[in-house]
Structure formats: structure tokens, C-alpha cells
Amino acid sequence: MMNHIVIFPVMLPLLAGILLLLLPKRKLPLKRAISLSLVMLQVVTAGFLLGAVNSGDILAYALGNWSPPFGIVLVADRLAAWMLIVTALVASCALLYAIRGTDKNGVHFHTLFQLQLFGLNGAFLTGDLFNLFVFFEILLLASYSLLLHGGGRLKTKAGLHFVVINLVGSTLFLFAVGILYGLLGTLNMADLAVKVVSVAAEDVALIYTAGLLLFAVFALKAALLPLYLWLPAAYAHTTATVAALFAIMTKVGAYCILRVYTLIFGAQAGPVANLIEAWLLPLALMTLIVGVFGTLASTRMRQQVAYLVITSVGTLLTAFGMNTESGIAAGLYYLPHSTFTTAALFLLVDCIANRRNVMDDQFEPGPIIQQHRLLGALFFVLAILIAGMPPLSGFIGKFLILNAALAHSALWWIMGIVLITSLFTLIALARGGSMLFYRAQSPHICDVDLSTDVPRGVLSVTGELTSVICLLALSIGLVIYAGVITDYTTAIADQLLQPEAYIQSVLNMEVNQ
Amino acid sequence: MELLIAIIVGVLTACGVYLSLRGRTFPVVLGLTFLSYAVNLFLLIMGRLTIGSPPIISENVMHYADPLPQALVLTAIVISFGMTAFVIVLSLKAFLEMGNDQVDGKHKP
Known part of the structure; x- marks a missing residue:
């Protein structure tokens, strides 16, 4: 039984998705209850898995009892469990927001949501490169449909670009898989x-x-320069729930980069050791710069949040x-922080935009927002979190990264670019916040007639903000338990940089006949 | 034989890249289809081209054909088939909603 826990995060959303597909459309409350309770169950499962791998054990699970490297394995190590729990937490908050109404825009929202989680969890757990491709396709196909959920011209256009570029990415993935299989004769990552x-010298x-x-391919998924152009439009035009869930999607790319380039092409890889070391850091720093330009130049709040991603x-x-232990550990602390905060900001911006009538989320003086004190305070806290100001988790994350950079040869580049971009992020968010909250005009000056749009005015704010506050609480949890979490992320990094344990536990696993 | 297959993969990929860079959705869809044909062929020959050798272990046989690439290709074909269907429907939707089949959704003067 203990061993089967590894497959639970994959099976739960798949079965949930199928079950939800069978329910008739009018049973929406039942669908919501099932969907939400199963996502909560995934949080519990991921937490349980986290506890199981905490000691450093690597749990390998041979599907259909085919022993590796011939069969497909699921592998749960510290990193996989960490990604699973972050995904489950973000998904539950996003779903909490969706069940307040946006899931009514289309029939199969909950099915697609669960299948998206199926793809994500599978990608984090699989120990096989071709299986990773399959899980990528599953999560992408679900994400295409979620992205287009609700319909609309701009959504379709952004969705078309997203789909086409990801199809090209899938083709490249298959070419890479083909070359590796042709030369090495295996696709099991270990x-x-x-x-x-x-490998022979000529190969x-x-x-x-x-x-x-x-x-x-992974850089495309992670939206690394120069393959980030699909992201702003896609994230800015989709619904808030989906954008919040997609906060984890770019992290799939980051996860794959971390996994493949520490395990297969890591320091131990002989002739191809540290394959992307020369590429990753400069590209990441340039992505940071371009992203900040985007946040400064955005004309709409949602677009700005997309650039913040x-x-x-x-x-x-x-x-x-x-590529050092402290660097990876710092990144893994920053990963949940950035996921939670960008997801929270997408949801909060949706709350704000709903209250601005036709002004929506444009950076132009609009009507005074109802409950502007509460919304403004939340925006302020989130801006501090994202810009990395003390005392919240953004600061700790960036501090850990800069602290790790002290031992790196490119110290001044990293230090300079991270600090300056943080400053510009702060300026961009301050500009956005003051436009939305300070430069608002009272409703009677505003040329928009508010009286025609009463139903929006009486929206209860507490229900909508529950998920934003949950995500904020998670970020604050990251601050309170920073010591425990950094110990854990250091342990993850330690495990990643010594891939022998992973390889041994996969290749020497005992399959019960 | 290897050379012929290599040339076919190369030509298919070149056509695919060219077509997927076009400005209208129909050529882009065709380009993606060509790319997936190319990659399917590529995956298939990754098990090396062999003639008359069985894929199943039996006595008195020295050389085997690799059965795995065929399984990989089958999966890849199914996925790319589904994706092509999806992208066709999506581009039709884009055509109906935007009134033209330009990828960027803008009318040409």
C-alpha cells in the first residue's frame, strides 16, 4: 500500500476527470463539490508523499510491474513531492475562485481542470523521457481548452498562437527523444x-x-527568452482562474530543466557534462530584463501580471x-513564492477589474472601486511580495538567490540585474496601483453611468477574496516556516546534485511478481 | 535506403518549417502536419532500418528489429492526429470570429 502512494497523484485527477465527464450538465453543484474535494484530497496526498520522501528515500513505482529500464517508472523524490504540493495548493485556491461563477462559462470546466492536474502531476512524477512527452501533451491539450474557456475573439487569437507554438515545441521534443533513443537505446531517465x-566520441x-x-522545448514551456512571446497575450486574455492555475505551467518547464540537466546532463555526464551551463544563466538574466521592460510598458493590469510571470x-x-547547491535551493524556495503570488495577483486583478465597469483593467483613471480599502491593501501586500521588499517571502527568496550568487563568478551581473529589475518592478507596480486606486474619480464625475450596472456593484467581496487570502496566507506561511522550508529545499538540491541515489533506486528496484 | 529516408525526413521538415511560418492559418496547419509526418518517420528509423529480422525473441535468430520505435511512433501519431484535429477546429473558430484567416487576426488592406 505504501508503495502505491506514488501513483495516487496521477490516478486521482484522471479518475476525477472521467467521473466529472459522466455527470450531467445541470448537476453543477455536485460537480463543484466533487472537483473541490478531490483537489483537496490531492493536497493531502501530496503532503503525505512529501512526508514519505522527506528522509531522502526515492520511491520508484513500476507501472504494470515491468521492471525498469524496460517498463515505465514513476519516481517520487523530494523535488517531485515539492512540485506536487505546490501544484495542489495553487490548484485548490484557483478552483475555490472558479466555483464562484467562472466555471459556468463552459460545460466541461471541471473535467478539463482535473485533466490539467493529471498532466502536471504526471510530468512531475514520471521517470521516462517519452512518458514526459505524453504527459506534456496531456497538460497542453487541457490547457488549450482551458485557455479558450468562455470564448471571445482575443482569447481565440492568443489561444491559436499558444497552440501552434506548443505544437512546434512538441515536434522538437520528439526529434530530441528520437536522437537520444537512436544513440543510447533507452528512454528511462536514470x-x-x-x-x-x-557515449562514443563520434556521437x-x-x-x-x-x-x-x-x-x-523546456525553455519554451518556461517562457525563457527568446521563446516567451506567447505568454503575455495568452495569460492576459484568459479567465483569472485559468491564469492563476497557469502560474504553475511555466514552472513545469523550469522543473524539467532542473531535472534533466542535473540527472542526465549533470556534472557526472562525462563528455556532455553541464550541457546548458553556458546558456541558462545569461538567458535567464536577459529574460528578467525583458520581463521588466514588459511590466513597465504594460497598458493593462492583466498584461502587467503576465509580464511579472x-x-x-x-x-x-x-x-x-x-548550478550550485545553494543556488538551486534558493530557486526552489522562490518557486512556490512566485507561483502563489502571481496566482493571487491574477485573481485580485480580476476582482478589481470587475468593479471598474468598462474601464476593466486598463491603466486609466476610472471610477472609485467599491471596497477600495480592502482591495488596495491586498494589492499593496502583493506588490511588496512580488517586488521582493522585506519582510515577506519575496525578500527572503531574492535574498537567498543573491546570497547564493556571492560564490558565483558572474556575481556582479546577477547582483546588478536582479536588484535593478526588482526596483523597476516596484516602480511598475506602484504606477499601476496608484492609477487604479489613487487616481480614481468618484462615480458621478466618471462618464460611465454606474446605475446601469448595479449587479456588479453588489458583489460580495469576501467570497471572491477567499482564494486570494488563502494564497497570501500560503506566502506568509513561507515566511514563518522559512527555516524549515530552506532546510528542505537545500535537501532537494543536495539530492539533485547527487543523482547516483536516483539512478540506483530506479535501476535496482525490486519488482514484486 | 538510409540516404533516401534521410532526404525524405529533411524535405518534409523543410516544407513543414516553411509552411508553419506562413501568415495564414491553413498553411500553418499544413506545416504542422508536415512536421509531425517528418518526426514520425524520424522516430521510426531510430530503431535502424533492418529487413527480414523479427522483433520477437526466438531461437536461431541473430539480428532483431527494434520493436520500441514502432510503439513510440504509434503514440506520437495518435497524439499528433488529435492535436491536428484540435488546431483545425481552432483555426476555423478563429476564422469565424475574426473574419479572416490571418494568424495575427488583422485584415490585409
Whole structure:
């Protein structure tokens, strides 16, 4: 039984998705209850898994009892459990927001939501490169439909770009997988890590190509420069719930970069050791710069938050790009922080935009927002969190990253770019916040007639803000338990940089007949 | 034979890249289809081209055909088929909603 816990995070959303598909459309309350309780169950499962791998054990699960490297394995190590719990927490908050009404825009919202989680959890757990491709396709297909959920011209246009670029990405992924299989004869990640060491000299160039192709695919998922252009439009035009859930999507790319380039192409990989070390850090820093330009130039709040996702990716991959234990540990602390805060900001902006009538989320003086004190205070706290000001988790995350950079040769580049972009992020958010809250005009001056739109005015704010406050509480939890969490992320980084344990536990696992 | 297959993969990929860079959705969809054909062929030959060798272990046989790429290709074909269907429906939707089939949704003068 204990061993089967590994497959639970994959099976739960799949079965939930199928069950929800079978329920008739009019049973929406039942669907909501099932969907929410199953996501909560996933939080519990992920927490349980986190406890199980905390000691450093790596749980490998052979699907259908086919022993690796021939069968497909699911592997739960510290990193996988960490990603699973972050995903489950963000998903439950996003769903809490969705069940207040946005799930009515289309019939199969809850099914798609669960299938999206199926793809995400599978991608975090799988120990097989081709299986990773399959889970990528599952999460992408669910995300295409979620992105277009509700319909609309701008959504369709952004969605078309998103779909086409991801299809090209999938093709590149398959090319890379094909090259690796053709040369090494395996697709199990642990087995690849063993075989890549003894690759023949004439094949090194091809392995190198495959490794960089994979990097391009993961960089596309993570929205790394120059492959980030799909993100702002897609995230800015979709519904708040979906955007909040998508806060974890770029982290899938970051996770894959971390996993593949520590395990297969890590320091132990012989001729292709540290394959992307020369690429990742400069690209991440440039992503950070471009993302900040985007936040400064945004004309709408949602667009600005979408660019904030890009800066968070830049910061995260800067930390991973240092390729040291402290750098990876700092990045893994920053990862949940940035996920929770960007998700919370997407939801909060939706609350604000709903109260501004036709002004929506544009950076132009609009009517005074109802409950502006509460919303403004929340915006202020979130801006502090995102910009990395003390005393909240953004500060701790960036401090850990800069602290890790002290030992790195590119110290001044990292220090300078991270600090300056933080300042500009703060300026951009201050500009946005003052436009939304300070420069608002009273309703009778505003040329918009508010009386025609009464139903929006009487929205109860507490229900809508529950999920924002939950996400904020999670970020504050990151501050309160910072000591415990940094110990854990250091343990993750330690485990990642010594892939022998992973390889041993996968390849030497005992399969019960 | 290897050279012929390599040329076919190369030509298909080149066509795919060219078409997926076009400005209208129909050529883009065709380009994506070409790319997936190319990659499916590529995956298939990754098990090496062999003639007359069985994929199943039996006595008195020295050389085997690799059965795994066929399984990989089957999965890849199913996925790309589904994705192509999805992107066709999506581009039709985009055409109906935006009134033209330009990828960026803008009318040409």
C-alpha cells in the first residue's frame, strides 16, 4: 500500500476527470463539490508523499510491474513531492475562485481542470523521457481548452498562437527523444544518465544537439527568452482562474530543466557534462530584463501580471542557472513564492477589474472601486511580495538567490540585474496601483453611468477574496516556516546534485511478481 | 535506403518549417502536419532500418528489429492526429470570429 502512494497523484485527477465527464450538465453543484474535494484530497496526498520522501528515500513505482529500464517508472523524490504540493495548493485556491461563477462559462470546466492536474502531476512524477512527452501533451491539450474557456475573439487569437507554438515545441521534443533513443537505446531517465557517460566520441555532437533541442522545448514551456512571446497575450486574455492555475505551467518547464540537466546532463555526464551551463544563466538574466521592460510598458493590469510571470521565471532560472547547491535551493524556495503570488495577483486583478465597469483593467483613471480599502491593501501586500521588499517571502527568496550568487563568478551581473529589475518592478507596480486606486474619480464625475450596472456593484467581496487570502496566507506561511522550508529545499538540491541515489533506486528496484 | 529516408525526413521538415511560418492559418496547419509526418518517420528509423529480422525473441535468430520505435511512433501519431484535429477546429473558430484567416487576426488592406 505504501508503495502505491506514488501513483495516487496521477490516478486521482484522471479518475476525477472521467467521473466529472459522466455527470450531467445541470448537476453543477455536485460537480463543484466533487472537483473541490478531490483537489483537496490531492493536497493531502501530496503532503503525505512529501512526508514519505522527506528522509531522502526515492520511491520508484513500476507501472504494470515491468521492471525498469524496460517498463515505465514513476519516481517520487523530494523535488517531485515539492512540485506536487505546490501544484495542489495553487490548484485548490484557483478552483475555490472558479466555483464562484467562472466555471459556468463552459460545460466541461471541471473535467478539463482535473485533466490539467493529471498532466502536471504526471510530468512531475514520471521517470521516462517519452512518458514526459505524453504527459506534456496531456497538460497542453487541457490547457488549450482551458485557455479558450468562455470564448471571445482575443482569447481565440492568443489561444491559436499558444497552440501552434506548443505544437512546434512538441515536434522538437520528439526529434530530441528520437536522437537520444537512436544513440543510447533507452528512454528511462536514470538509464539515460548511465548510458550518456560512455557515449562514443563520434556521437557526442548528436547527443549535444538532442540535449540542446530538449532545452529549447523546456525553455519554451518556461517562457525563457527568446521563446516567451506567447505568454503575455495568452495569460492576459484568459479567465483569472485559468491564469492563476497557469502560474504553475511555466514552472513545469523550469522543473524539467532542473531535472534533466542535473540527472542526465549533470556534472557526472562525462563528455556532455553541464550541457546548458553556458546558456541558462545569461538567458535567464536577459529574460528578467525583458520581463521588466514588459511590466513597465504594460497598458493593462492583466498584461502587467503576465509580464511579472516572465520576470519570476527569469529570477527562478537565474537561481537554477548558478548550478550550485545553494543556488538551486534558493530557486526552489522562490518557486512556490512566485507561483502563489502571481496566482493571487491574477485573481485580485480580476476582482478589481470587475468593479471598474468598462474601464476593466486598463491603466486609466476610472471610477472609485467599491471596497477600495480592502482591495488596495491586498494589492499593496502583493506588490511588496512580488517586488521582493522585506519582510515577506519575496525578500527572503531574492535574498537567498543573491546570497547564493556571492560564490558565483558572474556575481556582479546577477547582483546588478536582479536588484535593478526588482526596483523597476516596484516602480511598475506602484504606477499601476496608484492609477487604479489613487487616481480614481468618484462615480458621478466618471462618464460611465454606474446605475446601469448595479449587479456588479453588489458583489460580495469576501467570497471572491477567499482564494486570494488563502494564497497570501500560503506566502506568509513561507515566511514563518522559512527555516524549515530552506532546510528542505537545500535537501532537494543536495539530492539533485547527487543523482547516483536516483539512478540506483530506479535501476535496482525490486519488482514484486 | 538510409540516404533516401534521410532526404525524405529533411524535405518534409523543410516544407513543414516553411509552411508553419506562413501568415495564414491553413498553411500553418499544413506545416504542422508536415512536421509531425517528418518526426514520425524520424522516430521510426531510430530503431535502424533492418529487413527480414523479427522483433520477437526466438531461437536461431541473430539480428532483431527494434520493436520500441514502432510503439513510440504509434503514440506520437495518435497524439499528433488529435492535436491536428484540435488546431483545425481552432483555426476555423478563429476564422469565424475574426473574419479572416490571418494568424495575427488583422485584415490585409
